[in-house]
Amino acid sequence: MSRIKQFKLPDLGEGLTEGEILTWLVKVGDTVELNQPIVEVETAKAAVEIPSPYVGVVTQLFFGEGVTVEVGAPIIEYDTDPGAGALPEAPAAPAAAAPAAGAKPEREANLVGYGPRTGAATRRARKGGAPAHAPAPAPVAVPVAAAPVAPAPAPVAVAPVVVTQPAALNGAALHVLAKPPVRKLAKDLGVPLAGIVGTGPQGSITRDDVQAALSAPATTAAPVRVTTTGGETRIPIKGVRKLTAENMVRSAFTAPHVTEFLTLDVTRGVNALERLKKQREWRDVRISPLLLVMRAVTTALKRYPMVNSSWDEAAQEIVVKDYVNLGIAAATPRGLIVPNIKDAGSLSFLELAAALTGLVGTARDGKTSPADMSGGTFTITNVGVYGVDTGTPILPPGESAILAFGAIREMPWVHKGKVKPRQVTTLGLSFDHRIIDGELGSKFLADIGAFLADPEAALLGWS
Known part of the structure; x- marks a missing residue:
């Protein structure tokens, strides 16, 4: 042997x-x-x-x-x-x-x-x-x-x-010795670290070393993959960026997208989260409005399961899922990724919070596994963290709907017949019109809005 x-x-x-x-x-x-x-x-x-x-x-x-x-x-x-x-x-x-x-x-x-x-x-x-x-x-x-x-x-x-x-x-x-930010810079610029002589401690490669290698003349042993002439920098398309582009193009030209918007007062929902933070078992838990949106989505999907489905072109079938693998779009140094929480609909609110914290931490560290990004059934993209009101998101391949959650702002709002400052946000729901018609999409979005506007009343009314 x-x-x-x-x-x-x-x-x-x-x-x-x-x-x-x-x-x-x-x-x-x-x-x-x-x-x-x-x-x-x-x-x-x-x-x-x-x-x-x-x-x-x-x-x-x-x-x-x-x-x-x-x-x-x-x-x-x-x-x-x-x-x-x-x-x-x-x-x-x-x-x-x-x-x-x-x-x-x-x-x-x-x-x-x-x-x-x-x-x-x-x-x-x-x-x-x-x-x-x-x-x-x-x-x-x-x-x-x-x-x-x-x-x-x-x-x-x-x-x-x-x-x-x-x-x-x-x-x-x-x-080669190089810190992660230096490795990322070299990767983005297409500069191979193996060909650089480091000037840092113990021979480590620094950012200046990478920039110097980028401006060095090309040789036959290490062909330059990035051009910087004429005020332009060309970066190779590969990895997560390449896959994301391919998926977005395929989805945009395969599924007929429809997007609907809903602007609503979420003051009661925000206040409910503040009260929750004061409870003993929640004192050490990270709570954010995104968590409330996640619960609103999983709850509404139980009422409208057709939204949690996919189009099987080969079999000419609509596949309705009885589980919810909830994807959360995350911007990372490597590009956009969409890890998902498996069977999120069966988790308690506290378990959902723990799963979200773990998902965000793993994505930030660049350690999200392929399994965590496979099998998603519905996605939320939280554009509000960038101060954006909402958007028209493109469906992830294999899913029939995606929700954009916009920034929560204090705005004048008519409340009980009077104009008062209230916490207001805008939701944008894109869906596959082959599966979801306007009525179903509108009802689903309205239910999410009702949950965010008054979560206690929604839970009591939907149970």
Whole structure:
């Protein structure tokens, strides 16, 4: 049984075909434990950490940080029995063979834990040594000629990959020190960190280093992917931004959108939240008007289940969901993402608050998993946090309605026959007119408005 094992980039969810290597958490020569995080990969949906499926010593990293790799391409190689002595030389690294019938299977892990990391893995500083890389396995889907590794005269073959920048060819280039804001700046500008010499502490890369690399003349070894001539900067479209654009275009030109608006007095709803904050079990809970909107939506969906549905073009069916996976649109440094709270309609108000807090924190840290962004049935976009009154949101693919929640402002309002200052907001509901007609959309939006205007009365009247 071969002691050399190659691990291939897995499908990280819903048929994703590629991922960009953000950070290697191990280096050549490290002893790796089962399920230890080895690499952080950015897909079109999220940045995820991949655990090790083997126990052993890392003998090769096939790609550097910043390289986009196809699913199924080998990314790392292990020696699973390093105590057995030196490895025999071979002209090329063979693909891992399937175990014979009856043979004891290798110690492997289920690839779980793609969400937030629970361990305490740390980044390692760059090393001075530069381990040579063995040739990558065939077949080569997209052959790319790479520079030879000194002092070996032969060029290094590259594994199947969609290359957006050259793969690093030595250990020093694979492990660069840079803070997250610097990494984001480099990614936005399309500057590969592997080609930058850091001037910060311990050789770390600074923002000035990235800007200097951007303005440096182009070379054949590191082609410039961002142009800044003529007062223009061109940034590659990839990752979350690329997927969001594709989804929005597909939705806008597939589902016939209709948007309705409702402006209402939510003073009683805001006051109800203030009273709730004073209760003992809610004193340490984050409460916001968005939480009240979430409860209004889940309650109204029980009265109008057709709104919680999707259009199946292939089967020519309308699929009505009896569960509510409530999506909350979130703006992150990586772009717009829409994680959802699973089965939100079955949660208590306190449980819903806890789920919202967790969702926001995970999205802010960039650790939202692909599973958390899959399977949504209804979405809320809270444009009010930016001081915007409302908007005409585009439906997320596979959903029939989305609600825009605008800013709450103190405005003059006719209340009990007199003009008084009241807390006022505007809602915007976009829906798929193939499924939801004007009457159903209007009733659903009116019910949400009634709940926000007087939540206690709505709960008593709808029970």
